[in-house]
Amino acid sequence: MSISLSGTLVLVGCGKMGGAMLEGWLKSGVRPEQVVALDPSPPPEILALLQQHHIRHNPAVATIKDAEVVLVAVKPQVMEDVLPGVASLKTSRPLVVSVAAGKTIASFARHFGADAAIIRTIPNTPAAVGRGITAMAANAHVSAAQIELARNLLSAIGEVVTVEDESLIDAVTAVSGSGPAYVFYLTECLAKAGVAMGLPVDIAMQLARATVAGSGELMRVSGLPAETLRQNVTSPKGTTYAALQVLMAEDGLAPLMEKAIDAATRRSRELAS
Template sequence: MSVKLILVGCGNMGYAMLDGWLRSGRLMPAEVIVVEPNEALRERASRLGAGIVAAAGELPRDVEPNLVILAVKPQVMRAVVPDYRRFAARATFLSVAAGVSIATMAEILGDDAAIIRCMPNTPAAIGKGMMVTFANPHVNDETKAFVGELLASSGAVADIASEELMDAVTAVSGSGPAYIFHFIESLTAAGKAAGLPPETAKLLAMQTVYGAACLAKESGEEPGRLREQVTSPNGTTAAALAVLMGEDRLTRLVSDAVEAARVRSIELGK
């Protein structure tokens, strides 16, 4: 039985990627089998048309995937991955588990296994994600191109030259959406404290972050230059930035947060 892809785990990230692949037409439902022990999540995947099983032992004995995607929590990788070692001779493995190194995967799958690490983020659910990959030498160019096309249906894709950078990637873009969500929460709270009705404060905060991000991406200007364009001397923006930028306050706070996430990513991989 020939399928292109086995997706192991179909929680929020796995489902978001699967939905993007199928909606984009890069994969047909019949080319995917999802392995998911949770019944509700399994049924959700089934509604997309993919084949579903509850465990690796239920996969057809003659199934021969090109790609096995591991979208499970890093804490359970050592328990889950051995069930798929039988595919290592022919298939490439793509892991989206934070902190789990290629060396750890190779320890389970064999030294000759073709393995790609990927760090996606949750905006992949709406096709606005950031996916960063690193492949070991056993992954061929054709598979790299296929994986790149798949991931592109969920957002932007970047490769890194050193696997050691993956912990930094995790800390910046993997965890980064939560930082932005908290900033929206904080800006909303500040708006309410300034007297705005709650729903108005929330709308202003969300649309401002969204619009500024779009402008930063589409204008071609450096973010610092865009900031300067908004900031009139002795104006309201300058007064606010004096608080945020004084003594590099915000930069230091964000740097400390990213470093905490990077260290935790390293810890998770041990």
């Protein structure tokens, strides 16, 4: 996958997510001179990356005359402090891409203009190892070419899906944005259950981590539906079958997960209001 830019890609925020994207872009053929990084205190490893590739770091915003994309990757709680300082980039009519949870397209339009091309996205933390997934929703001012450019930029950290309605971003946040925490907690619970059955703590955790990580990789590589993979490892009346009778009961994992996703979706809506 090659990323083609005619102007400048302005990265606002070089933390874990922004830094992961920057690394992915450089590997995908983005030339260092096409990038500007705006961050007062990037992590040492990202600062070293900027210096290694001679990427423009914190130039005066007024000197950036050809912004093609402004990708905002700062924490939501500081967004309103940061955006006024980069809003002048709107004179170049760039594509504005947000990777901040809880910030609506309308909140960016207040800074970049009602006619600005804006894409709201929600990535997740596996992006740090190139195994993330990002959902994006665009407003009516985003062109087909800009959609494709955004998809290519976001593909640097994993898979990309598009949702037509911005309101669905809240459900995406609940499923994939917060989802890694559910998987990590499942790993914790699996290890604790092993300890309860007599396994040493370190061995139980090693078994749980390797099982969760390996199962995820098998699902990714095989491309088979999760249901098929589950059925493939479930022998009639065997040990897996016995455990699934508990997990798949009426009061088992499915209704509990639905309640969890509902709670996260509602909270995402509250944060965006």
